[in-house]
């Protein structure tokens with residue numbers, strides 16, 4: 001039987017959920033979230049991790065005095081071991097910072113099933129398409145090639161697949177004639193920056209929890 005989602009505890013502004021944000025690149029989503037968290041919320045960013053030591057988004061962590069770590073892949077040739085060791089290093093930081101929810105925001109690596117199993121229900125991702133359509137690392141390119149007229153973004157819990165997992169929210173954008181990967185990406189990032197913090201509010205306040 002598939003491992004069930006274990007949701008984070010119900011948090012509040014008085015006792016916010018301690019979150020880690022994982023990035024690989026420009027970190028515009030991280031920046032939007034940190035701006036949103038300038039007001040008290042049911043979640044607070046306590047740790048930022050990038051697998052890419054040159055990720056531009058790392059600056060948002062330093063500027064906001066949040067614990068910020070670059071954790072690149074260890075330099076070993078066995079790919080399997082490399083992944084496992086890397087996730088082990090990340091997990092140590094998560095545990096040391098008493099993290100309760102992992103927020104993927106442009107993190108470009110796929111976790112192993114054993115890592116997901118530890119955190120299932122407490123890893124959330126945002127993907128720039130209307131899942132289950134156009135999963136993977138080239139969503140905008142694939143959307144434009146396909147000729148569809150609507151795209152958007154999806155916030156979902158992470159499970160053992162690639163961009164699968166329980167969908168928490170989606171928002172659409174229209175694709176106009178002459179749309180390029182860049183214009184579509186810019187348009188979708190704008191809505192992502194609005195939707196992701198709000199979905200985090202709902203998740204942290206317990207609104208997605210199964211009725212018991």
Ligand code: GRF
Nearest residue numbers: 026027028029106126127128
């Ligand atoms: C976002 O479009 C997100 O959906 C995808 O990666 C992009 C990250 O952008 N997973 P940024 O690094 O937050 O600017």
